[in-house]
Amino acid sequence: MSTEQHRATTPEADFERLRGLDTPTVCNAIEQVLPERRGFGYTSESFVCARPQLAPVVGYARTATIRSCQPNARSPAEARAHRLAYLKYLADGPMPFIAVIQDLDGQLAGCGAFWGEVQSTIHHALGAAGGITDGAMRDLDALAPGFQLLARKVVASHAFVHLVEFAGDVSVGGMAARSGDLIHLDRHGAVDIPAEAAARVPAAADLVQRREAVILKACRRPDFNYEALVAAFVEADRV
Secondary structure, three states: OOOOOOOOOOOHHHHHHHHOOOHHHHHHHHHHHOHHHOOOOEOOOOOEEOOOOOOOEEEEEEEEEEEOOOOOOOOHHHHHHHHHHHHHHHHOOOOOEEEEEEEOOHHHOOOOEEEOHHHHHHHHHOOEEEEEEEEEEOOHHHOOOOOEEEEEEEOOOOOOOEEEEEOOOEEEOOEEEOOOOEEEEEOOEEEEEOOOOOOOHHHHHHHHHHHHHHHHHHHOOOOOOHHHHHHHHHHHHHO
């Protein structure tokens, strides 16, 4: 278990600009800045979004692993001390944060829900903007106000859910993440933004959107035809 946090923080101005973009646009922008990242670094599995209406959230990853199908092997005293160490880990380091939690139960992942009213309220109070897990969630109507959450599924019980480790490398829904990585999350999924690309993503997103706007405008013209589309592609390449 490592408690290393993010090596460098992102300026607040960049945070605000990233919050103004949806996750698909951020992925498009990263492709422009770092073409080698086109095929990885984002969630590629389906998730249930607790609150699709919420705006995108951005934060530094706080990572953890959980299980819920079997009781915790730690004694009650050990489990409590471990849980308090995890909460200290959440409270330390740059803010806001995104909880990125991997369920280690394989095909049985999500047997019980880690996320619900209590955990969302605790995490949100400690500085979390949201969370994502390939496990389960519940209490959808009672989650902390403004807290965004993605989970593989919704279940009624928490079963034997317990914390296994925290602050290590995780993989959630096809997205690998390390503690301290910059995460962008909305109803579409999540993407891990490389530190060296964060400041360049908003400008790259603007370029992508301006190019797309040329094509969309042409397609929506009353006199649209194939020739107009070809001309729009040419114009977009010049943007």
